[in-house]
Amino acid sequence: NAGVTQTPKFQVLKTGQSMTLQCAQDMNHEYMSWYRQDPGMGLRLIHYSVGAGITDQGEVPNGYNVSRSTTEDFPLRLLSAAPSQTSVYFCASKGQFGGWDTEAFFGQGTRLTVV
Amino acid sequence: GENVEQHPSTLSVQEGDSAVIKCTYSDSASNYFPWYKQELGKGPQLIIDIRSNVGEKKDQRIAVTLNKTAKHFSLHITETQPEDSAVYFCAASIGEYGNKLVFGAGTILRVKS
Numbered sequence: 001n002a003g004v005t006q007t008p009k010f011q012v013l014k015t016g017q018s019m020t021l022q023c024a025q026d027m028n029h030e031y032m033s034w035y036r037q038d039p040g041m042g043l044r045l046i047h048y049s050v051g052a053g054i055t056d057q058g059e060v061p062n063g064y065n066v067s068r069s070t071t072e073d074f075p076l077r078l079l080s081a082a083p084s085q086t087s088v089y090f091c092a093s094k095g096q097f098g099g100w101d102t103e104a105f106f107g108q109g110t111r112l113t114v115v
Numbered sequence: 116g117e118n119v120e121q122h123p124s125t126l127s128v129q130e131g132d133s134a135v136i137k138c139t140y141s142d143s144a145s146n147y148f149p150w151y152k153q154e155l156g157k158g159p160q161l162i163i164d165i166r167s168n169v170g171e172k173k174d175q176r177i178a179v180t181l182n183k184t185a186k187h188f189s190l191h192i193t194e195t196q197p198e199d200s201a202v203y204f205c206a207a208s209i210g211e212y213g214n215k216l217v218f219g220a221g222t223i224l225r226v227k228s
Contacts, residue, residue, distance in 0.1 A: 004158075033215070040124070042204060042218040043159070058215065059116070090158055092216075104149070104216060106158035 002026050006091050006107035013081040013114045021076040021110050023091030029105075031094045032074040036060065036087040037109075043090060049074055081114045088112070117142040117209045121219025128195050130228045138205035138219050139187040147208035148181060148188050149216070152201045159204060163190070195226045 007022045025032065033048035035058075045058030049068040063085060065077040074093075078085060088111050094104040118141045128134050140148075146167035151159035165172045165179045165188065172179050176195075181188040192199055205219040 035218075040220055042119075042121070042220040043216075045215055045217070048215060059217075092158075103161045103164070106151075106160070108158050109156075 004091055004093055004105050004107040006089075006110050008110060009108065010111050011113070013078070013112065015081060015083060015114060017081050019078050019081065021078075021089055021091075021112075023074045023076065023107060024072050025074075025091075025093040025105070026072065027093060027095065027105065028071060029093035029095045030071070031104075032068065033058070033092050033104075034064070034066065034074070034076045035090045035092065036085075037090060038087050046076065046089075078112075081112075083114045086112060086114045117145060117207060117217040119205060119207050119217050119219045121205050121222060123222060124220065125223045125225070127225045127227060130195060130197060130226055132195055134190075134192045134195050134199070134224055134226075136190045136203055136205070136222045136224075137187060138189070138207075139185075140207040140217075141186065142207065142209055143183075143186065145207040145209055148179070149206050149208075150177075150179060150190050151204045151206065151218075153204065153221075154201050162203075192224075195224075197226050197228050200224055200226045 004025045030051045034046040035043040037043050047066040049055045088109050091107045092104045095102045121138045149164035152162045153159045178191045203222045206216040
């Protein structure tokens with residue numbers, strides 16, 4: 001059971017380039033989300049999905065796109081990378097049981113540098 | 116929107132002492148409050164959580180307390196050990212089914228041996 005798998009682990013982009021951060025989970029979780037982590041700011045929600053075909057914006061969505069065509073995958077796309085998007089990105093998934101929240105599982109993170 | 120404040124930002128304790136980290140939240144509809152531990156180069160891992168229908172939960176050396184009236188919750192670590200050194204995040208759930216987590220800024224805990 002791999003849990004939440006993120007690729008790549010490290011990436012350097014030039015300003016204006018585009019790329020996709022991959023996230024896959026094998027726990028059949030309905031909910032998946034993307035966070036970015038910056039020093040002194042904790043984790044901030046970028047986008048989230050409550051199931052295949054359904055996505056919504058989080059706290060800091062500008063400059064990022066997502067789609068959810070399958071339960072397992074939730075890729076994050078940077079359309080035109082900017083230095084302000086230099087950060088560590090985490091994907092997380094969680095299930096739901098009886099209406100209550102359950103544990104959110106995080107991937108190992110992708111460290112992105114935009115130069 | 117929901118705001119979660121976490122204090123202190125850094126905490127140094129002597130091995131064997133207790134550590135307390137406090138968080139406050141703003142959305143009275145929040146009903147799930149997890150605590151995550153993040154070690155260097157890794158993703159956050161859940162260490163304990165509490166739901167709004169209980170006031171306290173304990174798991175060996177760690178405990179969490181929740182005061183819904185005051186909208187604050189705290190993490191207590193007793194008999195600290197060097198391996199407790201990490202960054203700790205509190206969070207509060209918002210949204211339908213609580214599917215969105217809002218995180219505090221984090222506390223760097225250093226346990227000195």
